[in-house]
Amino acid sequence: xxxxxxxxxxxxxxxxxxxxxxxxxxxxxxxxxxxxxxxxxxxxxxxxxxxxxxxxxxxxxxxxxxxxxxxxxxxxxxxxxxxxxxxxxxxxxxxxxxxxxxxxxxxxxxxxxxxxxxxxxxxxxxxxxxxxxxxxxxxxxxxxxxxxxxxxxxxxxxxxxxxxxxxxxxxxxxxxxxxxxxx
Amino acid sequence: xxxxxxxxxxxxxxxxxxxxxxxxxxxxxxxxxxxxxxxxxxxxxxxxxxxxxxxxxxxxxxxxxxxxxxxxxxxxxxxxxxxxxxxxxxxxxxxxxxxxxxxxxxxxxxxxxxxxxxxxxxxxxxxxxxxxxxxxxxxxxxxxxxxxxxxxxxxxxxxxxxxxxxxxxxxxxxxxxxxxxxxxxxxxxxxxxxxxxxxxxxxxxxxxxxxxxxxxxxxxxxxxxxxxxxxxxxxxxxxxxxxxxxxxxxxxxxxxxxxxxxxxxxxxxxxxx
Numbered sequence: 443x444x445x446x447x448x449x450x451x452x453x454x455x456x457x458x459x460x461x462x463x464x465x466x467x468x469x470x471x472x473x474x475x476x477x478x479x480x481x482x483x484x485x486x487x488x489x490x491x492x493x494x495x496x497x498x499x500x501x502x503x504x505x506x507x508x509x510x511x512x513x514x515x516x517x518x519x520x521x522x523x524x525x526x527x528x529x530x531x532x533x534x535x536x537x538x539x540x541x542x543x544x545x546x547x548x549x550x551x552x553x554x555x556x557x558x559x560x561x562x563x564x565x566x567x568x569x570x571x572x573x574x575x576x577x578x579x580x581x582x583x584x585x586x587x588x589x590x591x592x593x594x595x596x597x598x599x600x601x602x603x604x605x606x607x608x609x610x611x612x613x614x615x616x617x618x619x620x621x622x623x624x625x
Numbered sequence: 626x627x628x629x630x631x632x633x634x635x636x637x638x639x640x641x642x643x644x645x646x647x648x649x650x651x652x653x654x655x656x657x658x659x660x661x662x663x664x665x666x667x668x669x670x671x672x673x674x675x676x677x678x679x680x681x682x683x684x685x686x687x688x689x690x691x692x693x694x695x696x697x698x699x700x701x702x703x704x705x706x707x708x709x710x711x712x713x714x715x716x717x718x719x720x721x722x723x724x725x726x727x728x729x730x731x732x733x734x735x736x737x738x739x740x741x742x743x744x745x746x747x748x749x750x751x752x753x754x755x756x757x758x759x760x761x762x763x764x765x766x767x768x769x770x771x772x773x774x775x776x777x778x779x780x781x782x783x784x785x786x787x788x789x790x791x792x793x794x795x796x797x798x799x800x801x802x803x804x805x806x807x808x809x810x811x812x813x814x815x816x817x818x819x820x821x822x823x824x825x826x827x828x829x830x831x832x833x834x835x836x837x838x839x840x841x842x843x844x845x846x847x848x849x850x851x852x853x854x855x856x857x858x859x860x861x862x863x864x865x866x867x868x869x870x871x872x873x874x875x876x877x878x879x880x881x882x883x884x885x886x887x888x889x890x891x892x893x894x895x896x897x898x
Contacts, residue, residue, distance in 0.1 A: 486661040491842040563866040573637030
């Protein structure tokens with residue numbers, strides 16, 4: 443039988459990059475390595491409470507989301523209204539890799555990401571999980587601990603909300619000049 | 626509209642994927658393994674097996690050995706052998722079966738809730754003598770700032786409780802954000818982590834059931850299989866989209882001699898896995 447550490451070690455190599463990518467988008471900063479570490483330590487300590495019906499990946503994503511929310515709360519920042527990434531003064535990583543700049547490399551993406559961040563929390567959750575991370579409805583439901591119908595509804599509404607943003611129209615029209623959509 | 630949905634989907638899909646460098650990945654992996662290694666030997670111990678179970682196991686082992694012995698002695702007449710084993714083990718048998726079958730008095734949720742409320746008030750008044758009166762004599766009191774209990778969770782014996790707030794020593798209660806130590810004196814812990822006053826206006830008081838939000842995996846019942854838990858739950862506020870909910874779990878176990886439900890743990894819980 444595998445020990446907890448072996449299990450976590452396996453899972454780490456299988457899923458840590460996905461967790462990292464998720465945390466980058468969820469927190470809005472690339473400086474999430476500490477969070478990745480925390481996720482796997484928490485997972486190792488809490489392996490006893492891992493429900494077998496959830497896949498390791500969704501379980502880890504769920505922990506990751508909680509860790510990110512916790513982190514945001516201690517910073518007294520509200521994730522859902524974040525327009526700028528966290529500035530951690532104690533952190534001396536090169537600023538050139540700050541998330542904003544990376545996302546700004548592609549202006550359209552950056553604007554879209556800003557729009558997503560401005561959405562309500564429940565919309566933002568599904569937009570990042572379903573949309574950006576490309577997870578299935580059932581995976582998203584497991585991570586958010588809600589029903590699949592809620593994921594579907596919220597995703598649908600979130601997309602609607604995005605499209606109702608004035609910026610969305612600019613984006614949409616700019617990127618698809620021969621737009622089929624009526625203004 | 627579907628077209629638009631599609632466009633939105635495609636746009637969301639097309640976000641770049643970020644990856645850690647391999648060296649970062651290895652470094653984090655090492656840190657994780659190191660952290661879990663320190664934890665590992667402790668975790669295996671799972672807070673001491675209850676004396677009752679130990680007694681039961683010893684009795685069963687004794688019964689087993691005696692059975693084999695008597696079978697050997699009476700090998701010549703197997704028919705009687707099967708009937709005789711109970712005789713030498715008579716004293717142990719009633720202990721095992723009696724313990725398992727005899728359901729003490731029926732559990733009264735209302736009484737336990739009342740008890741929990743009295744404890745909440747004692748905690749709020751910092752009336753440690755009264756609190757000590759509720760604590761399990763053998764097991765003492767565990768205090769954990771998060772929904773996590775291990776062998777390293779801080780535990781005080783019942784006699785220690787009465788003077789706990791005068792204790793100037795700092796204890797490692799657990800780990801907070803980014804694995805930072807929660808290291809304070811008991812008085813500070815009461816102030817910063819127990820936060821009793823928040824639970825007077827609890828949105829829900831759950832007796833012997835778990836709220837899906839605070840303990841979705843039934844963690845507490847796996848750690849304390851014989852316990853009854855009273856949970857004070859305060860829902861989160863809109864400001865934080867409800868994520869600032871908090872719970873205080875009071876864990877009770879029945880004291881064998883008196884049949885009384887005694888406090889064995891005060892476990893706080895907030896938004897962490």
